[in-house]
Amino acid sequence: KQEVTQIPAALSVPEGENLVLNCSFTDSAIYNLQWFRQDPGKGLTSLLLIQSSQREQTSGRLNASLDKSSGRSTLYIAASQPGDSATYLCAVDFNKFYFGSGTKLNVKP
Amino acid sequence: GAVVSQHPSWVICKSGTSVKIECRSLDFQATTMFWYRQFPKQSLMLMATSNEGSKATYEQGVEKDKFLINHASLTLSTLTVTSAHPEDSSFYICSARDLRASGGRSTDTQYFGPGTRLTVL
Numbered sequence: 001k002q003e004v005t006q007i008p009a010a011l012s013v014p015e016g017e018n019l020v021l022n023c024s025f026t027d028s029a030i031y032n033l034q035w036f037r038q039d040p041g042k043g044l045t046s047l048l049l050i051q052s053s054q055r056e057q058t059s060g061r062l063n064a065s066l067d068k069s070s071g072r073s074t075l076y077i078a079a080s081q082p083g084d085s086a087t088y089l090c091a092v093d094f095n096k097f098y099f100g101s102g103t104k105l106n107v108k109p
Numbered sequence: 110g111a112v113v114s115q116h117p118s119w120v121i122c123k124s125g126t127s128v129k130i131e132c133r134s135l136d137f138q139a140t141t142m143f144w145y146r147q148f149p150k151q152s153l154m155l156m157a158t159s160n161e162g163s164k165a166t167y168e169q170g171v172e173k174d175k176f177l178i179n180h181a182s183l184t185l186s187t188l189t190v191t192s193a194h195p196e197d198s199s200f201y202i203c204s205a206r207d208l209r210a211s212g213g214r215s216t217d218t219q220y221f222g223p224g225t226r227l228t229v230l
Contacts, residue, residue, distance in 0.1 A: 032218070034219075036221075041226075042223075042224075043202060043221065043222065043223040043224040044153075044202065044221045044224075046220075046221070049218060089152060089153070091153075093219065096143060096155055096158055097143065097145075097153075097155065097204065097219060098155065099145075099152045099153040099154075100152060101151070101152045
């Protein structure tokens with residue numbers, strides 16, 4: 001059975017810090033990996049999609065890397081802001097998506 | 110990017126009634142759609158894979174007779190929660206797989222709907 005694990009489960013930091021969120025998965029045969037943001041009571045907002053053949057993707061202050069051989073992905077958030085506070089979900093596409101349990105981020109002003 | 114819609118966005122129903130949720134791909138055809146469920150403070154769990162023109166494939170532990178899935182066209186999949194009970198109250202999210210070719214390259218991306226919040230009284 002495919003498993004996706006995210007650490008830490010929760011993170012609270014002061015504004016301005018650079019952050020690293022971690023995602024690990026048990027099978028290297030993936031189609032792609034996607035990072036999402038979810039605000040309380042809301043749906044998913046896609047942040048970055050990394051195809052199987054890629055090693056990283058960048059969008060603004062966000063950078064996501066993918067290392068299939070080690071089964072890991074990291075989401076790097078630069079210069080965090082209070083508006084970044086949300087739950088961040090890692091989803092791995094093994095021909096169907098399996099989600100990690102998420103990292104709940106709180107950025108304090 | 111591609112857009113996937115869900116209707117309704119929220120629904121409240123009485124115990125024992127059935128509720129239908131629609132998932133539509135608005136600007137692409139999706140032979141495969143997926144249904145997820147998210148309980149409070151938990152992550153998304155895949156319920157089933159919906160295949161156009163054939164029966165859905167359910168994940169282990171999901172009752173196929175309770176959660177009826179119909180993928181009648183390339184842009185529409187429906188999830189019907191039959192005889193709903195309070196424990197079925199959850200956030201239901203669908204996704205649609207986009208396999209279009211672009212610029213000589215094929216893409217394989219899933220787009221997620223905004224979700225439907227079901228509350229069963």
